[in-house]
Amino acid sequence: MHKWTAQVKKGVLSFIVLNILQENEYYGYELIEEVKKNTDIEIAEGTLYPLLNRLKKEELVSSKWVEQESGIPRKYYSLSEKGKINLQEMKEYWVNMSSSIQKLL
Amino acid sequence: MKNIELTSTTAQRIYKDYLKRVEKCLTILSKVDRQEMLMEINSHIFEGMQRFSDNNETDNLLTVLEKLGTPKEFLKPVIADKKIAQAVRTFNPKDVLQALLLNFKNGIIYSVFALLYLLLFVFVFFIAAKIIFPAKTGLFYLDDKFQAFGFIQNIDGMNDVLRFWFIPFVTLSAIIFYLLITLLLRFTKKK
Numbered sequence: 001m002h003k004w005t006a007q008v009k010k011g012v013l014s015f016i017v018l019n020i021l022q023e024n025e026y027y028g029y030e031l032i033e034e035v036k037k038n039t040d041i042e043i044a045e046g047t048l049y050p051l052l053n054r055l056k057k058e059e060l061v062s063s064k065w066v067e068q069e070s071g072i073p074r075k076y077y078s079l080s081e082k083g084k085i086n087l088q089e090m091k092e093y094w095v096n097m098s099s100s101i102q103k104l105l
Numbered sequence: 106m107k108n109i110e111l112t113s114t115t116a117q118r119i120y121k122d123y124l125k126r127v128e129k130c131l132t133i134l135s136k137v138d139r140q141e142m143l144m145e146i147n148s149h150i151f152e153g154m155q156r157f158s159d160n161n162e163t164d165n166l167l168t169v170l171e172k173l174g175t176p177k178e179f180l181k182p183v184i185a186d187k188k189i190a191q192a193v194r195t196f197n198p199k200d201v202l203q204a205l206l207l208n209f210k211n212g213i214i215y216s217v218f219a220l221l222y223l224l225l226f227v228f229v230f231f232i233a234a235k236i237i238f239p240a241k242t243g244l245f246y247l248d249d250k251f252q253a254f255g256f257i258q259n260i261d262g263m264n265d266v267l268r269f270w271f272i273p274f275v276t277l278s279a280i281i282f283y284l285l286i287t288l289l290l291r292f293t294k295k296k
Contacts, residue, residue: 028145029152045172046179049145053183065144071107072151073144 009041014051015094016041018079018087021061027074028052052077060086106144109151116163119170120150127176133203134187142183149173181207193291201287214293221286228279231255235271243271 013035020026020034031052032045055061060083065073079087111117127146131139153169154162173179185207192200201222208215234256235242243265245252252263267274 027148027152029149044174044179045149046146046174046176049142049149050180050182050186053142054186057186070151072109072148074148074152075145 009043013041013043013048014055015090017048017051017055018060018083018090021077021079022084022087025076025078027066027076031077055083059083106140106147109147109154111162111166113162116166119163119166123150123170123176127180130176130180130184133184133191138187142180146173146176189290193287196284196287198283201290218286218290218293221289222283225279225283228275228282231275232272235275240265243267244274 016035016039017031020031020038026034028049032048035041035043035048052061052063056063056077059080061077062080063075063077065075067073109120111120124143124147127143128139131142134142150166150169150173153172154165157165159165185204188200188204188207192204205215205219205222209219231242238256241258241260242256244254244267245257245260245263246266247263265271
């Protein structure tokens, strides 16, 4: 059971991140707070960075460094055009899949 | 990169040690990628520390780092990804080996590639055989018909057509084979 939930979480994490980014742009730490606020997923926070890295490589998100008064800049992520299209398709897929699973339960 | 200012020396030591561990995990990345990731982790620690209202600097730092996780664990996917990209670009056997080891668990395809690369040792074996048993190793023909390639016990009446060209031939084949599978790996990765 534990293994299964871990796999599901890992699988949907990118979907969750893209959904959060459609509203607003966020920097890493803030994004993690949003993930936690909106879902009960407990993750090692660090795992989010490789994930963001991958989403960036796949051109689903874009990022920019923004200088701060503290001298420690924040890296802001936002959904790219490609990401928006992709997310829409993911949502449709998600709805279809959850309704078919619902029938099985 | 600007370091986070910490007042307690214990906190400073913990912070520096953590960043060092992150950096160590990222040594295989290019300098730019490494710096980028390091800056992002640094920013995460800084932002995390800002969320606390009390002054228990060391405790707060430890909480932030604990939630962030062990660098070696959470950075694994980045490293595995970058390593493959590097390996297919440089054709360096060391990169290829590292990339395959890192990606071994990420899918059956990498196990197949590991096997293909292992096949390269057959060539090494042929070369060693030629040196130790020169007469019994070669490309053998009997009356213009192909009989065997490699190391065989019984060579009655057969003619080794390659002779001293055997080692250069095998070496060249090994190189071509290596280039082919690495190109194939590059192709798989691009899809």
